Amino acid sequence: MGAGAWGTTFGQVMADAGNDVTMWAIEPEIVEGIRDRHHNAVRLPSVAKLPDNMTATGDRAQAVKDADIIVVAIAAQFARVALAEFKDLIPDTAVVVSLMKGIERNTKKRMDEVVREALDLPAERFAAVSGPNLSKEIADRQPAATVVACENLDNARKVASACTTSYFKAFITSDVIGLEMCGSLKNVVALAVGMARGAGYGENTAAMIETRGLAELTALGKAAGADPKTFAGLAGVGDLTATCGSPLSRNYTFGANLGKGLSVEEATKVSNGVAEGVPTTDAVVALGDELDVPTPLAYAMSRVLNEGISCQQMLSELLGTEITEE
Ligand SMILES: NC(=O)C1=CN([C@@H]2O[C@H](COP(=O)(O)OP(=O)(O)OC[C@H]3O[C@@H](n4cnc5c(N)ncnc54)[C@H](OP(=O)(O)O)[C@@H]3O)[C@@H](O)[C@H]2O)C=CC1
Ligand SMILES: O=C(CO)COP(=O)(O)O
Incomplete structure (x- = not known):
């Protein structure tokens, strides 16, 4: 179908x-x-x-x-x-x-x-x-x-x-549950990585977003009832790596277009197929609130999509100002 x-x-x-x-x-x-x-x-x-x-x-x-x-x-x-x-x-x-x-x-x-x-x-x-x-x-x-x-x-x-x-x-x-959470949440991470790439940032920034994204989707997945092992497998790290590293990904490309300065409407218009991370981002934030799991990355991407904050603002939102354990 x-x-x-x-x-x-x-x-x-x-x-x-x-x-x-x-x-x-x-x-x-x-x-x-x-x-x-x-x-x-x-x-x-x-x-x-x-x-x-x-x-x-x-x-x-x-x-x-x-x-x-x-x-x-x-x-x-x-x-x-x-x-x-x-x-x-x-x-x-x-x-x-x-x-x-x-x-x-x-x-x-x-x-x-x-x-x-x-x-x-x-x-x-x-x-x-x-x-x-x-x-x-x-x-x-x-x-x-x-x-x-x-x-x-x-x-x-x-x-x-x-x-x-x-x-x-x-x-x-x-x-x-683990498989579903991996597949859905990595799209939000791919939007953020794409955005950073589109804005001209390099490997360190991408690796930082991917790793913090993986921690976020693992925490949320665990709270939803997933087996944490799943996040280290093909559906977790594997898919995150493929999606965040390829212009073939619609989510990555959507993010890259935002990073280059396109609006959400403009990025939607040029998207070749569905970028699932866009409607999923707000659902992830809401799910985090419901399960009492912080979702700084999804929250930052939600502000990009709803309020049009810049890539730099998105990244400072993701990192926060507090010193925390990794
Ligand atoms: N492309 C990929 O590499 C991968 C995609 N996925 C996932 O698979 C799913 C589908 O992706 P993909 O096939 O690539 O997406 P496309 O954007 O290529 O196609 C979306 C599909 O959804 C259908 N659709 C949209 N709205 C409706 C509707 N109201 N009623 C019936 N059908 C509708 C479209 O039909 P129509 O053509 O009529 O618009 C089309 O068949 C997504 O959730 C995606 O995340 C998973 C792994 C890999
Ligand atoms: O899920 C995918 C690869 O595993 C495809 O990603 P996109 O939906 O971003 O194109």
Whole structure:
């Protein structure tokens, strides 16, 4: 569900792993492109020809009929509304997988909570996939790895084996909360690193933001019930490194544009796809308040996004004036 850049790329991974893949998208142009020409000119133009065992439909019932695994890759803030239309169509035995990395702004809910609520899905049939997975590189079939999280490890294994190829390796975990928190919160860090880079700062500044960001997302994740080990793995440090270090990341690029002096509106206009960190930032601040965990980085980025403070002000907000233990 959702033939965006990552949705389509992950569809290709699953097709390469030997599955018959049906993409669902709203726009007839995207559906026809994938179904008739094996090409997604709108969201993944870099892939000249998608696999033959990959097709598309705009019909929701047809898309999920008889599916063993249903993968959701919709912009996080629209997931609840989009999924409501699928509620009564999902086969009873299907595992539903989220690729989304965001927190719902109004409710502060993670995507595991949103998907399960929207589809009335038991925990053992929900899985999240998250890791250092910049879609363009994986679409080029460059070697990469990810993590599949499900409370039921047999279902995590089922999803992992359905997306394992010669170039893509999936590890498993039962720490759904940890995986969700890593994927969502690193986007906020990537905005800040991108902003610092865009403003012309170098490696020290980037490393400082990434490391303090990792400490912040680990503390918040732990308070939300995550296993701290997850933050040291592919979905944590791994994804933070990839996202904060690449102009292929929409979040990094959005931040870089802010650092170069573009307004939020201007950066949104030139963004090539969803920058999930933007709506997620305020949700992270609110979640920190609720769980009594300081979130200086998210707070500073929230002031950038809502009040337009400069990169230098954002960095002094992040560092504070008090002497504290690291
Ligand atoms: N790109 C990447 O490298 C990675 C992305 N992710 C995550 O995967 C998720 C999807 O990302 P990606 O595919 O790259 O994003 P894109 O911006 O390329 O696509 C967003 C998708 O969401 C769909 N969408 C938006 N609004 C609605 C709506 N109201 N109803 C139905 N569908 C809607 C879009 O449909 P439409 O085309 O019709 O607008 C599109 O399919 C995000 O949460 C992202 O953080 C995770 C790992 C890697
Ligand atoms: O999550 C990603 C890489 O793992 C992709 O990051 P962006 O959403 O910032 O492009």
